[in-house]
Amino acid sequence: MSMNKYLDVSPEVAAAVAAGKPVVALESTIISHGMPYPQNVETALKVEAIIRENGAVPATIAILGGRLKAGLSPEEIEYLGKKGHAVNKASRRDLAVLVARGEDGATTVTTTMIIAHMAGIKVFATGGIGGVHRGAETTMDISADLEELANTPVMVVCAGAKSILDLGLTLEYLETHGVPVIGYGTKELPAFYTRKSGFSVDYEIDTPAELAAAFHAGEEMGMRSGMLVTNPIPEAYSMDADVINSAIEKAVAMAKEQGVHGKETTPFLLATIKDITGGDSLDSNIQLVFNNARLAAQTAAELCKL
Structure with missing residues (x-):
């Protein structure tokens, strides 16, 4: 798995990928742009719980402070949910600038796929x-x-x-x-x-x-x-x-x-x-x-x- 210098994989997700255990990526646009707060955060956490109940590790993906993140903490999910539309909706064309500027981005299907693939998910x-x-x-x-x-x-x-x-x-x-x-x-x-x-x-x-x-x-x-x-x-x-x-x-x-x-x-x-x-x-x-x-x-x- 190619470790990108801009990528942070959470310890739990990294351990699961390394051990060949099941991991499921999740996008973050649904959190910031898909639903109102607090429903967005409740839904995101429930989705993670469902993935665990079905035997896999959830990896919610986003860009935080210019870092590509594979696997978010509940606090980070809460942050994206509260910030809502103030978070950039990040597609492929946005990645380089958001990372260079150290900004936040909610990942679409496109950027979630890119970051998941980088992380071996x-x-x-x-x-x-x-x-x-x-x-x-x-x-x-x-x-x-x-x-x-x-x-x-x-x-x-x-x-x-x-x-x-x-x-x-x-x-x-x-x-x-x-x-x-x-x-x-x-x-x-x-x-x-x-x-x-x-x-x-x-x-x-x-x-x-x-x-x-x-x-x-x-x-x-x-x-x-x-x-x-x-x-x-x-x-x-x-x-x-x-x-x-x-x-x-x-x-x-x-x-x-x-x-x-x-x-x-x-x-x-x-x-x-x-x-x-x-x-x-x-x-x-x-x-x-x-x-x-x-x-x-x-x-x-x-x-x-x-």
């Missing part, structure tokens, strides 16, 4: 990935998450792409870049708040052991790309597709009216959808993250047996 659980935004054929607004999945060999367990995106174009982009899109127990791409999207995934895989075997085979062959595992939100928390889609349409129209673009888009849309749905979307968001943490920990445990 192979499995990462998140909510939803970014993708190709609606209207991208004119705006060129495509999330760096997709490019990272093409280039960094980390398995990302998510609930599909956020349905605020153009899901068809997101799948096309991943296919062009050779990223396998796996449905966990489903042939259909889950759309974050709902279990169905009308789009097909590349493969359906039904057990953590099979997921681990597929990722391991790619690794052994020297395939550079990551693997995207889409795990549908549990039935009990799945939202009505019409309700969520109409909320999304409204939010997208509001973003356009208010000239919201770039990295402000996703936080704006998620907050607006939460307001329109009376908070139901936030509850769903929390439950799907818990569900992904479970699957990621079980898969990481299987991967360590190979």
Whole structure:
């Protein structure tokens, strides 16, 4: 494992990686930009607890004072949760400047993958990935998450792409870049708040052991790309597709009216959808993250047996 001079791996995470024990990476944008305080901190700590219950070590990832961190203390999670939107949302393009300036950054899917890979962590659980935004054929607004999945060999367990995106174009982009899109127990791409999207995934895989075997085979062959595992939100928390889609349409129209673009888009849309749905979307968001943490920990445990 390449130790980077800007990287701090917590003793627990470093020991687990060195001993070949299961570790699951977690992002920090969900803490600072995904939910209000104190719910963000409670959720982050609960996700860590779920990973432990399922036999793995959690490694929440962030940039603190210009240091790349793999494995945060509860105090550091609390700090990010309280600081909220004042923390920079850090994508790949932001890393060098934030590190050079000694600033804080909440990691997106992209930067969590980069830092996890540096630290020797192979499995990462998140909510939803970014993708190709609606209207991208004119705006060129495509999330760096997709490019990272093409280039960094980390398995990302998510609930599909956020349905605020153009899901068809997101799948096309991943296919062009050779990223396998796996449905966990489903042939259909889950759309974050709902279990169905009308789009097909590349493969359906039904057990953590099979997921681990597929990722391991790619690794052994020297395939550079990551693997995207889409795990549908549990039935009990799945939202009505019409309700969520109409909320999304409204939010997208509001973003356009208010000239919201770039990295402000996703936080704006998620907050607006939460307001329109009376908070139901936030509850769903929390439950799907818990569900992904479970699957990621079980898969990481299987991967360590190979």
